[in-house]
Amino acid sequence: MxxxxxxxxxxxxxxxxxxxxxxxxxxxxxxxxxxxxxxxxxxxxxxxxxxxxxxxxxxxxxxxxxxxxxxxxxxxxxxxxxxxxxAKGCNANAVSDYCLSAVATIFGDKISAGHILKFGIIGNGSIGSKLSGKIKALNWETLICDPPQKDKDTEFFESVSYEPLQHLSSCDVISVHVPLTTSGKYPTKNLIDKTFLNSLSDKTVLINTSRGGVVDEESLLDSLNQNSQLISVIDVWSGEPFCNQQLVEKSFIATPHIAGYxxxxxxxxxxxxxxxxxxxxxxxxxxxxxxxLKLENIPVRRDSIKFSDAINQVLPIMDFSSEFKSLLRNSEKKDRASIFDTLRLKLSGRYEFCEYVAPKKLGQKETEFLFAAGFKS
Missing domain, CATH: 3.40.50.720 (NAD(P)-binding Rossmann-like Domain)
Incomplete structure (x- = not known):
């Protein structure tokens, strides 16, 4: 063979x-x-x-x-x-870690103060449902949009708060977890379009870890240029390994398709x-x-560590973004595909939250966040 x-x-x-x-x-x-x-x-x-x-x-x-x-x-x-x-579902924990790391980076002070976020999840399959479970453990408000799944299994949605896409525009965070499709009753290509982007509240955080093309990149770039308070976290790109250089620069966090890695x-x-x-x-x-499949049992360094430092030790998402932006910014166009693939490979293989022991001496809300995210006690 x-x-x-x-x-x-x-x-x-x-x-x-x-x-x-x-x-x-x-x-x-x-x-x-x-x-x-x-x-x-x-x-x-x-x-x-x-x-x-x-x-x-x-x-x-x-x-x-x-x-x-x-x-x-x-x-x-x-x-x-x-x-x-x-291998559907195998990276659900890893993608959830990435999304929660971005949320902790952006909302760290509010989380420490006990602020309750309103979280919108588009796509409630293996990854979306894993993330929503962790969000619900924090008692945050969760709105879920998944029309195809609702059509297939109406009983399933009796236990979740299903909303049409437009109702998610008032959320603090919107995280996208759908396949890229171009046909059928609910195609997802350019699902996040100009109309939806224009409806978002100020300071909305948009996270895309699904597939490039689900978000209309030109419309997102226009929205970022017009609304300085819109925050984008983008891990997937149309035309990978090439990506929109302007969108990379305008995104608060930009990474080379590593969320599930x-x-x-x-x-x-x-x-x-x-x-x-x-x-x-x-x-x-x-x-x-x-x-x-043996899991690690890694202590986070130093007992009195700050909440944001704990997350950063485990998944330094801002460092990943800074390196990605810097390498692309200082390269010729012909080299960018190679940079994308090389950095993606370099940043693969990280440990998951479930393989770390949470530090002690943190505030109650910070500790609750780490445990909900998957850290061990």
Whole structure:
């Protein structure tokens, strides 16, 4: 059996090499000619699995170690009878950590003072629901918008506060967690458009960790230029690995698609795809993957640490943003895609909040925030 995989997937050699002839290359370099005689393909979001890629191949399995699948032509895989697997939900904790780190960075003083935020979540799938659970643990007001899920499961929404999109415009924070879709009853391309942006309250924080293209970048840039109090936190970009340089500069926090890039999330995704690979080919994976999921138990340095410092030690989101902005600002346009990918790889593998022990001697509200976010006591 021949297996081709993205070389940047964690555990890929340990998991897949015992089951076939494994070749590893960069995800962006995977082309149709690389798939001659290949039975299984394992990718990340950097590989576009399209009709052109699949033409005249003998693939039996395609797996992507990502939650989003807008880079995969699922219809084409179905048409060809190719087994498909994704890693939906594996990065839910990591993305939640990123969002809460941004919130703590922006609202640290208000959180310390017990201020209750109004939080809007667009998309209540595996990531959105994970984040909303943590927000609800803080007793903050939470508004959720997810029309497709409401259509599918009306009983589910009896336990949440479902609102149409326009009702979220009064929230202090709006966090986007939807797939990028261009068809169907509820397409999400440019979901966050000029009309919605113009309706936002002053000092609204808009966080996008879903996919580039869900937010209309030109409209967001116009809004940021017109409303100096609007705060954007952007981790995903249209046309990655290229991104809108002006939007990078205008965003309060800008990062190269790293929200879901924790070590635990990446390993969990690889293991999930490996298990689906085994199911496809009737291999016995038994307990081969279990040793790789051991969580750490890391103390945050110094007992009397400030709340903002505790978050910054664990996920220094402002440092990540500053480095990203600086590297792009001082580069030529032709080098920016490489900078995006290199920095993304460099910033991957971080620990999650659930692997840290919260510092003592913090205020009650600060401690409540850390525990709700997932820190250990």
């Amino acid at each position: 021949k297996i081709l995989a993205d070389k940047n997937l964690p555990l890929v050699k340990e998991l897949f090499s015992p089951f076939g002839d494994l070749s590893l290359i960069s995800g962006r370099d995977i082309k149709n000619e690389n798939l001659v005689g290949v039975d299984a393909l394992v990718v990340r979001s950097t590989t576009e699995v399209s009709k052109n890629l699949l033409t005249n191949t003998s693939l039996k399995f395609v797996g992507t170690a990502t939650s989003g699948i807008d880079h995969i032509s699922v219809d084409e895989l179905t048409k060809r009878g190719i087994y498909f697997a994704d 924790s070590g635990k999330a990446k390993k969990t995704a690889s293991i999930k795809i490996f298990k689906e690979f085994c199911r496809c080919f009737n291999f016995d994976f038994s307990e081969v993957a279990s040793p790789h």
